[in-house]
Amino acid sequence: MTDEKLRMACVIGDPVAQSRSPLIHGYWLRKHGIAGDYRRELVKGADLKAFLADMPRRGYVGCNVTMPHKLAVMALSQPDARAKAIGAANAMWFDKAGVLRSTNTDVLGILGNLDAATPGWDKGLADAVVFGAGGAGRAAVYGLVERKIPRIRLVNRTLTKAEEFRQRFGPSVLPAAWEDRQRALAGAGLVLNATSCGMAGNPELDIDLAPVRDDCVVNDIVYVPLVTGLLAKAERRGLRIADGLGMLLHQAVYGFELWYGIRPAVTPELRQIIVDELLKKK
Numbered sequence: 001m002t003d004e005k006l007r008m009a010c011v012i013g014d015p016v017a018q019s020r021s022p023l024i025h026g027y028w029l030r031k032h033g034i035a036g037d038y039r040r041e042l043v044k045g046a047d048l049k050a051f052l053a054d055m056p057r058r059g060y061v062g063c064n065v066t067m068p069h070k071l072a073v074m075a076l077s078q079p080d081a082r083a084k085a086i087g088a089a090n091a092m093w094f095d096k097a098g099v100l101r102s103t104n105t106d107v108l109g110i111l112g113n114l115d116a117a118t119p120g121w122d123k124g125l126a127d128a129v130v131f132g133a134g135g136a137g138r139a140a141v142y143g144l145v146e147r148k149i150p151r152i153r154l155v156n157r158t159l160t161k162a163e164e165f166r167q168r169f170g171p172s173v174l175p176a177a178w179e180d181r182q183r184a185l186a187g188a189g190l191v192l193n194a195t196s197c198g199m200a201g202n203p204e205l206d207i208d209l210a211p212v213r214d215d216c217v218v219n220d221i222v223y224v225p226l227v228t229g230l231l232a233k234a235e236r237r238g239l240r241i242a243d244g245l246g247m248l249l250h251q252a253v254y255g256f257e258l259w260y261g262i263r264p265a266v267t268p269e270l271r272q273i274i275v276d277e278l279l280k281k282k
Contacts, residue, residue, distance in 0.1 A: 007036040008059045009259045012043040012051065013066035020274055021064055024252045027273060028264040036260055045072065052076055052092075052100060062093035062259045064252075065102075070135060077102040085168070086138045091255040106139035109251025110192075111147070114219060116250065116266065117242035121217045122147045125189045129153045131181070131205060132195035133161040136221050138168075140194050145169050153184040181207055188212045191234075192219045198228035205230045209237050220244050224278060245274060 011021040017040065025038035041063070043051045048069055055063065065073050070088040077100045083089040089102035114121050128149050130140050133156040144152050155176045156162040162175035176184040185191065191212060197205035199222045207230070209218070218234035223244030231241045249266045257263045 005035070006059065007034070007061050007260060008039065009036070009062050009064070009255070010039040010041045010060055011064040011066060012041045012048075013069060014042060014044055016040045016042050016066060019064075019066060020248065020277060021252060023273060023277060024249060024270065025256055027270050028256050028262075029260070032260070032262050032264065034260050034262070043069070045069070048072055049076055055100075056094065056098070062091070062255070064255055065090045065092060073102055076100070079103070082107060082142070086135070086142050087168075088135050088138070090251070091258065093255075093258040103254070104139060105251045105254045106136060106247075107143040107146070108254050109247040109249075110136075110140050110219070110221070111143045112250030112253065112266075113242050113246035114217065117246050118217045118219075118240045121190060121240070121242075122149065125149055127151045127153070127188050128190040128192065129155060129184050129188045130192045130194055131155050131197070131207075132193065133158070133165060134194065137194040138165070140192050140221075141165055141169050141173060144190075145172060149190075153188075155181045155184050182211070185209070186211045188216055190217050190219070191230075192221075193228075193230055194221050196222065198222045198225075198230055200224050204228070209233050209239065212237075212239070214238070215240075217242065219247075221247055223248055226275065226278065245271065245278075249274070 011019045022038050029036045070090055073089050077092055079089050079102045083102050083104045086104045089104055091105045092102045095101055128144050152172050153174045153176050154162045154165050157178045159177045166173040193205050196202050217240045219242040220228045220230050221244045222228050234241050
């Protein structure tokens with residue numbers, strides 16, 4: 001270990017015991033020999049403002065933010081352009097002047113996962129389909145707009161919410177009603193599930209992948225189970241896939257860099273640590 005002062009970060013939420021972030025950041029701290037720690041902090045909504053103000057005294061240089069605080073921290077920090085565009089923040093840090101700043105790393109998680117798992121996925125991509133207009137859906141659409149994908153069909157159970165995305169992110173977003181989800185898949189080169197469909201205990205995403213391109217990439221943000229029904233369908237169809245665990249790992253990279261000054265790598269060893277943890281919880 002180095003002789004530098006112990007640098008601490010944490011994940012805050014309610015509940016927070018389920019978070020795998022300590023495993024991820026703990027691995028990187030050990031890997032790089034950094035004098036640091038990463039903890040879970042159960043923070044109730046009523047205590048959020050006071051906790052954030054008290055973080056420096058507790059020794060924290062920043063934190064991850066999970067449900068239900070991703071929206072509330074926007075008003076209690078200085079969000080960057082990405083967090084403002086998405087409307088939610090999941091990583092915070094104190095700058096050199098002591099100002100608490102926030103960003104959204106879910107975009108980097110989604111794009112980084114796709115880049116690593118399915119290289120070249122965005123080359124020549126004209127039509128993408130995103131299911132879900134929640135926080136993950138916002139991050140996905142924002143990332144696809146960043147990559148200049150011409151047409152992004154956003155399918156959501158509440159059409160008006162999908163229409164709000166067009167107003168927020170621009171004309172490349174094409175809202176689609178849930179009952180039109182099958183038609184929306186025609187010619188798609190990317191299908192991304194940003195809903196909780198397929199998560200353990202939830203119904204599967206009810207779609208047929210027959211209309212998508214033969215070189216289509218299928219991405220599911222759900223990582224419990226690791227291979228969702230959607231990903232299993234994609235594999236049977238011979239399509240490339242990117243699972244939700246990859247997003248979890250890649251979204252953690254930027255926060256670690258902000259807090260500890262080193263950009264870490266997502267390695268097979270780290271992935272296996274989380275896989276083993278998930279299997280142990282079954």
